[in-house]
Amino acid sequence: GTTLVSTNMRDEPNAPLTATRMGFLSLFHDAGVRTWASFEPVLDPVISLRLLHDCLPYTDEFRLGKLNHHPEIEKTIDWTEYLAHAVARLRAARKPFYVKDDLAAAAPEVKLTARERDCDAMAL
Numbered sequence: 001g002t003t004l005v006s007t008n009m010r011d012e013p014n015a016p017l018t019a020t021r022m023g024f025l026s027l028f029h030d031a032g033v034r035t036w037a038s039f040e041p042v043l044d045p046v047i048s049l050r051l052l053h054d055c056l057p058y059t060d061e062f063r064l065g066k067l068n069h070h071p072e073i074e075k076t077i078d079w080t081e082y083l084a085h086a087v088a089r090l091r092a093a094r095k096p097f098y099v100k101d102d103l104a105a106a107a108p109e110v111k112l113t114a115r116e117r118d119c120d121a122m123a124l
Contacts, residue, residue: 001025001036004051006043022055029058040065040100043073045082052086062090062097066106079106087112096121 002021005012029035037059042048052062064086067074083103087110090097098119099112115121 001038003038003040004048004055005039005041006047007051011043018051022051025055026058029060034060036061036063038063038065039086040103041067041070042077042082043067045077045085049082049085049089053089056089056093056095059095062095063100064097064103065100066103068102079103080109083107083110087116 002025004018004021007018009017025035025037035058037052037055039048039052039062042065064083066079066082067077083099084107087097087099097116098121099116100119104110104112104117
């Protein structure tokens with residue numbers, strides 16, 4: 001598994017490129033290894049949703065969080081809109097996912113099942 005945060009190297013200067021991480025997810029998935037991706041921190045919801053969409057074919061499970069500890073940026077993001085779009089895409093693709101507490105609290109209008117809130121159900 002891996003985190004998928006951004007396509008901009010400046011956001012994670014010491015981390016492997018996002019394309020490299022996605023490539024390894026695909027390789028492992030094709031080899032029969034269960035894969036997961038965590039979308040946290042969310043710096044730009046549009047980019048996070050695009051990355052989520054792009055890795056759907058080779059990612060088995062998803063973890064969704066938000067940005068924390070950056071209140072000036074956090075308040076500019078519509079967490080309800082972000083979570084609603086992510087949940088709709090994952091449900092349509094029939095992919096299991098878990099929504100972390102911080103994101104669920106920031107978007108209480110998005111109705112989630114008990115399974116979608118159960119972090120233990122995501123243990124690989």
